Amino acid sequence: MPSTTDSSTGEPLHRRRPQRLRVQNFFVSRDGIAAGEDQSLERPFGHVDPGPLTEWAGATDSWPNRTDPGGSRGVDDHIVRDFTHNIGAEIMGSHKFSPFRGPWTSEDWKGWWGDDPPFRTPVFVLTHHLRPSFSLSDTTFHFLDASPSEALRIAMDAAQGKDVRLGGGVTTVLEFLEAGLVDDLHIAVAPHDIGSGLRLWSSPTDFEDGFHHESVLSPSGMEHHFFWR
Amino acid sequence: MPSTTDSSTGEPLHRRRPQRLRVQNFFVSRDGIAAGEDQSLERPFGHVDPGPLTEWAGATDSWPNRTDPGGSRGVDDHIVRDFTHNIGAEIMGSHKFSPFRGPWTSEDWKGWWGDDPPFRTPVFVLTHHLRPSFSLSDTTFHFLDASPSEALRIAMDAAQGKDVRLGGGVTTVLEFLEAGLVDDLHIAVAPHDIGSGLRLWSSPTDFEDGFHHESVLSPSGMEHHFFWR
Numbered sequence: 001m002p003s004t005t006d007s008s009t010g011e012p013l014h015r016r017r018p019q020r021l022r023v024q025n026f027f028v029s030r031d032g033i034a035a036g037e038d039q040s041l042e043r044p045f046g047h048v049d050p051g052p053l054t055e056w057a058g059a060t061d062s063w064p065n066r067t068d069p070g071g072s073r074g075v076d077d078h079i080v081r082d083f084t085h086n087i088g089a090e091i092m093g094s095h096k097f098s099p100f101r102g103p104w105t106s107e108d109w110k111g112w113w114g115d116d117p118p119f120r121t122p123v124f125v126l127t128h129h130l131r132p133s134f135s136l137s138d139t140t141f142h143f144l145d146a147s148p149s150e151a152l153r154i155a156m157d158a159a160q161g162k163d164v165r166l167g168g169g170v171t172t173v174l175e176f177l178e179a180g181l182v183d184d185l186h187i188a189v190a191p192h193d194i195g196s197g198l199r200l201w202s203s204p205t206d207f208e209d210g211f212h213h214e215s216v217l218s219p220s221g222m223e224h225h226f227f228w229r
Numbered sequence: 230m231p232s233t234t235d236s237s238t239g240e241p242l243h244r245r246r247p248q249r250l251r252v253q254n255f256f257v258s259r260d261g262i263a264a265g266e267d268q269s270l271e272r273p274f275g276h277v278d279p280g281p282l283t284e285w286a287g288a289t290d291s292w293p294n295r296t297d298p299g300g301s302r303g304v305d306d307h308i309v310r311d312f313t314h315n316i317g318a319e320i321m322g323s324h325k326f327s328p329f330r331g332p333w334t335s336e337d338w339k340g341w342w343g344d345d346p347p348f349r350t351p352v353f354v355l356t357h358h359l360r361p362s363f364s365l366s367d368t369t370f371h372f373l374d375a376s377p378s379e380a381l382r383i384a385m386d387a388a389q390g391k392d393v394r395l396g397g398g399v400t401t402v403l404e405f406l407e408a409g410l411v412d413d414l415h416i417a418v419a420p421h422d423i424g425s426g427l428r429l430w431s432s433p434t435d436f437e438d439g440f441h442h443e444s445v446l447s448p449s450g451m452e453h454h455f456f457w458r
Contacts, residue, residue, distance in 0.1 A: 005321075050278075061457075072443075072457075073455060075304065075445040075453065078415075078455075079307050079310050081310075082307060106263060115251060190359065212303075214304070214448045215448070216303070216446070216448065217445060219443045219444070224270075224304065226303040226304065228290075228302035228303070
C-alpha cells in the first residue's frame, strides 16, 4: 500500500498546503544591522563581528554546523529545528555565496561551507555572473541571472512541493520583500547595537504592512520576531 | 548514489544522534492540573474542560487536527510543528486511548481520533487488558502489558532510529519520569487555574532534578516550559 504521508513532514498528502517562501534564523542587531560593509574573504560579514548575532543559534542542539553534544533544547532550539523542515530549495544572493565581485576569474570558489554544506537541497545563487552548477555532498549550487519572481518560480519547481528558504543576505531579503514574494520571516534580534552597516529595518514595525507580527523574548536574550501573511 | 541524509530531518545520517523519549505539547493549568477525574465516553478529560488548555495549539497553522486555513505561524506554531518531526512511534497510557476500564467487552472502540488518527506511526497502548493490533489510515495501534522500560525498548525498535513520543496521560508521564526514562519534556501552562484533578506537578521546579529547564512566555498567554537531560 503506498504511503499517504509526506516522508519529510509526516503530514497527510491530501492536506499538503501551498508552498511558501520562508526567511529563517535571520540575524540582526538591536539597531537592525545584519552585516557590515567591506565584505572580504577573511571577513564574510565585513566590519561586523557576527559572533554576538549568531551565538544563540550555535548554542542549540539543532544548529546544522554543530559538532559537539550538549546543545540547548529550549525555545531557541525549537526555532532552529525548522531550518531544514519541509525545505526543498534555497535562494541566496551572490554576497552570501562569495566575497568576490564581478566576473569569475576562476571557479575554484565553492562557497564558505566546506565539503559538506548544511543546505542539502538545490541552492540558487542570484548573480549577473553565471558559472556551471556543481555539487558538494547533498547540496547542488546553481547560478541564476533572474528577477526575484523568476528565481522563485524556478526554486519552487525544484523544491517539489516543499517550501523554499530565502537565505539572505540582507539586500536579497529586502528585494524579495519589496516584490511581495515572502510568506514567512523569522528575524532573531540580538541584545547588542552595532551602529552602522547593512540595515534590515529601522524597527520591526517597518515590516508589519501585510503581515501578522508577533515577538517573544527567549531566555538567551534574543528577541524572536515572526511575520507571516 | 544513495542519499546520505535522513528523509525526515534532512540531517546527515552519519551525524544521527541517539534516540530520545519526548513529551510534547503536554497541557496543564497554572495550578498543574492535566485532566479531570471521572473520565467518560462523553468527557475524555473528566470534569475538566480541555478548551482553555488546548486552544493555543488549535489556533496554530501546524495543529495536526486543523482543517481551516489561517492558523498562526509564530512561536506557538514553531513548537507545535515538532509534533511529528523525527517521531517514529508513540507510547500512550490506556486512559488516553479509551474511557473504558477492565477487560474489553468488545473491540469496536478504536480510540478518540476517527478514521485518520494524527499519529501516523506505530502507537503502543499500555494496558493490562490486551487485544489484537489494528490499523487506521497510517497509524497502527498495538497493546502492551509491559513495564515502562520494556515498553520503551519495544517502541524504540519500532521507531527505526527516530525518537519516541510519550503521549500521556498524566499518570503515564509520571511513571516514565519516575523510571528516569524521559529525555525531553515540553509542558504548556495555560493562564487558568482549575483547582482539582489529576496533577502533573505542584510547580515546574518539581521537575528540575536531572534536567535543564527554561521557560518562555508566548503572546498567546501560554508559558512554555522545556526540560531536557
